[in-house]
Amino acid sequence: MGENILVIEDDAAFREMLVEALTAKGFETQCAGSVEEGLQRLGEAPFDLVLTDVMLPGKSGIEAISLIRDMAPATDVIVMTGYSTREKALEAVRRGAYDFFSKPFSLTELEIVIRRAVERRGLRAELASLRTRLRTARGAPAIVGQSEGMRRVVELIHRVAGLDTTVLVTGESGTGKEVVSDAVHALSKRATGPFVKVNCAAIPENLLESELFGHEKGAFTGALALKKGKFELAQGGSLMLDELGDMPLFLQPKLLRAVEQKQIERVGGARPIDIDIRIIAATNQELPQLVAEKKFRADLYYRLSVAVIRIPPLRERKEDLPLLVEHFLSRINVKLGLDLRGVTREAMGLLYAHDWPGNVRQLANVLERAAIMSTGEVLEAEHFRDAFQARPRAAGQGDCLPGAAEAGGGHVASLRQTLEDVERSMIESALAKKDGVQKDAAALLGISPKNLWNKLQKHGIDPARFSGQVA
Numbered sequence: 001m002g003e004n005i006l007v008i009e010d011d012a013a014f015r016e017m018l019v020e021a022l023t024a025k026g027f028e029t030q031c032a033g034s035v036e037e038g039l040q041r042l043g044e045a046p047f048d049l050v051l052t053d054v055m056l057p058g059k060s061g062i063e064a065i066s067l068i069r070d071m072a073p074a075t076d077v078i079v080m081t082g083y084s085t086r087e088k089a090l091e092a093v094r095r096g097a098y099d100f101f102s103k104p105f106s107l108t109e110l111e112i113v114i115r116r117a118v119e120r121r122g123l124r125a126e127l128a129s130l131r132t133r134l135r136t137a138r139g140a141p142a143i144v145g146q147s148e149g150m151r152r153v154v155e156l157i158h159r160v161a162g163l164d165t166t167v168l169v170t171g172e173s174g175t176g177k178e179v180v181s182d183a184v185h186a187l188s189k190r191a192t193g194p195f196v197k198v199n200c201a202a203i204p205e206n207l208l209e210s211e212l213f214g215h216e217k218g219a220f221t222g223a224l225a226l227k228k229g230k231f232e233l234a235q236g237g238s239l240m241l242d243e244l245g246d247m248p249l250f251l252q253p254k255l256l257r258a259v260e261q262k263q264i265e266r267v268g269g270a271r272p273i274d275i276d277i278r279i280i281a282a283t284n285q286e287l288p289q290l291v292a293e294k295k296f297r298a299d300l301y302y303r304l305s306v307a308v309i310r311i312p313p314l315r316e317r318k319e320d321l322p323l324l325v326e327h328f329l330s331r332i333n334v335k336l337g338l339d340l341r342g343v344t345r346e347a348m349g350l351l352y353a354h355d356w357p358g359n360v361r362q363l364a365n366v367l368e369r370a371a372i373m374s375t376g377e378v379l380e381a382e383h384f385r386d387a388f389q390a391r392p393r394a395a396g397q398g399d400c401l402p403g404a405a406e407a408g409g410g411h412v413a414s415l416r417q418t419l420e421d422v423e424r425s426m427i428e429s430a431l432a433k434k435d436g437v438q439k440d441a442a443a444l445l446g447i448s449p450k451n452l453w454n455k456l457q458k459h460g461i462d463p464a465r466f467s468g469q470v471a
């Protein structure tokens with residue numbers, strides 16, 4: 001196991017007993033007799049878990065929670081309360097303790113609580129590493145989004161990428177089907193092979209067959225030379241069939257054969273060619289419905305939908321907006337040579353109120369238009385009103401005007417956003433009161449200077465702005 005646990009307990013006999021029991025269970029255990037001593041230990045070495053008593057000489061175990069959080073945010077705290085201190089236990093949880101339990105307790109009980117915490121830490125670490133692996137994988141695009149829905153997408157990509165099965169990516173227009181397909185390929189064993197993409201909707205039906213399967217010289221008028229199709233060009237790699245729903249019915253049997261038998265035939269060709277590719281199909285259409293309408297073959301649909309990754313529309317995961325805005329603003333900064341830092345709260349309210357029929361692509365477009373309208377470093381609501389009012393660039397891109405009733409409805413912002421906003425304005429007012437001196441502002445806010453520093457980075461607040469402002 002090897003997790004590091006720090007026990008803070010003033011009763012020497014009980015402390016020894018705990019250390020002995022935990023060590024016997026395979027945990028690396030250290031101990032301290034007070035919160036002060038415990039903090040010193042935490043400063044010396046990292047711990048996965050702190051197990052602390054409440055009633056201690058000097059600072060209490062409850063006070064310790066926030067101090068530990070500031071010093072070692074990755075360390076979980078479990079509080080052991082004496083009997084009849086339910087309020088204390090509740091306060092502990094409110095202050096960020098991971099768990100608590102009441103004395104007297106059995107060692108089995110203690111072990112269960114610790115194992116549970118350890119397990120959760122494992123899950124958390126796995127998710128974090130999944131995310132960074134996804135970001136750092138060779139050529140894999142960053143998939144921005146922390147919402148439940150996007151986390152599921154990211155997990156699924158990872159699970160499916162290595163399996164070499166056919167993958168079907170579905171989602172409304174602009175939700176990120178191509179980004180997800182790119183990630184599947186980039187994280188697969190085929191990453192070093194080619195990734196060939198065909199947009200089935202963009203190629204005229206009569207040309208699609210030879211585009212996909214190639215043709216022999218002289219196969220038809222105009223076939224002056226042998227031409228390899230996309231299937232052959234993707235040998236050893238992946239083939240993305242984008243807008244699969246637009247695959248004409250007459251080509252579907254040939255596609256089915258390619259998928260089932262891993263063989264294709266060039267147009268006018270006399271012999272089958274073995275293919276070693278993985279197919280990643282994408283569509284914004286409801287294939288089951290197309291099947292019901294006899295516009296898509298059921299057998300092909302079942303073959304292609306072995307693994308399905310459904311990307312939720314942006315309106316169902318608006319909590320991703322702040323991260324996406326940040327992501328696109330930095331892209332826009334590079335593209336347009338700007339130095340945009342963010343959007344005002346009012347503007348963010350506007351973004352939350354919008355329905356985003358064109359999803360992430362629409363958001364990227366709206367931000368770019370707003371950026372063009374802006375003059376300062378921060379995008380304001382008025383810039384967005386203009387951005388929303390711009391006509392869609394192309395039909396079907398899904399850009400729409402926000403309804404008059406929804407515009408400016410900041411109250412629909414998510415709880416997290418609201419909390420972040422509150423945090424930001426508290427920090428700003430503390431800095432203003434303390435003349436921009438971070439140490440003093442941190443003391444006023446009751447957090448450590450290091451914690452304040454982290455929050456300044458997170459919010460992009462420059463404390464220098466507040467010096468010389470004392471009223």
Ligand SMILES: Nc1ncnc2c1ncn2[C@@H]1O[C@H](COP(=O)(O)OP(=O)(O)OP(=O)(O)O)[C@@H](O)[C@H]1O
Pocket residue numbers: 142143144145171172173174175176177178179180284327360361364
């Ligand atoms: N989660 C995301 N993180 C970062 N960028 C994203 C994300 N989702 C989409 N994008 C960006 O939004 C734009 C649209 O994404 P993409 O082309 O993958 O959508 P799509 O689902 O294939 O759309 P369509 O159905 O219109 O083809 C791209 O610029 C892409 O980089």
Ligand SMILES: [Mg+2]
Pocket residue numbers: 177178242
């Ligand atoms: Mg696409």
